């Protein structure tokens with residue numbers, strides 16, 4: 183189960199935080215690290231020093247250019263956020279995330295990605311809107327932002343608690359869903375197709391977006407569609423596009 187949880191760091195600027203993250207992960211039995219467009223050299227003396235023997239995690243990390251590449255195969259994407267944003271999104275506590283993990287990872291195909299933001303500016307709204315849910319570590323509201331590696335530590339600990347709980351009982355808490363869930367990549371293709379179609383039929387004007395796509399994203403992500411269901415929706419979009427072309 184722990185092998186199918188990925189820690190994703192976006193735009194990290196301090197190598198020490200990458201080392202600290204590796205240590206936190208290895209302490210808790212996680213090993214899958216992805217670095218999205220790091221703003222520093224990931225492997226420096228600082229990294230090795232803060233990793234305290236877990237630098238193999240950094241050696242094995244995938245460095246990619248976009249969030250898309252880091253979480254494309256994930257069936258649940260959770261963004262860690264120190265503060266709330268303009269359009270409220272489903273929020274979960276670290277403990278609730280822990281409780282959900284065994285069922286989320288019951289199927290072999292399932293992958294969970296936990297996404298962390300930049301030291302100075304966190305995650306952008308666009309990045310947060312690509313997540314199924316946001317997790318906030320409850321902190322002093324007057325001083326809510328944890329050090330990046332410390333935030334990873336808290337969530338990695340919750341992942342381990344979920345795994346230990348599962349070891350104690352014999353199997354996953356719930357039966358896996360009968361159909362595989364859509365992956366992040368499949369969802370993003372659907373959103374792109376949806377936006378194209380809404381523009382083509384004159385329902386959506388990208389010049390005055392009124393948060394339309396963000397609201398549709400939130401609605402769709404909340405439903406956790408299966409791959410098959412998403413294929414039906416894409417079929418409807420294709421038929422709609424064809425009808426629109428006919429009329430022109």
Ligand code: SAH
Pocket residue numbers: 261262263264265297298299300301302303304305317318319320321326327328329330333
């Ligand atoms: N100054 C930034 C915070 C950056 S801290 C801001 O205002 O958004 C770096 C990252 O650590 C954050 O992007 C987030 O992923 C994680 N983090 C820090 N504190 C957190 C908290 N209380 N809950 C959840 N994630 C947190």
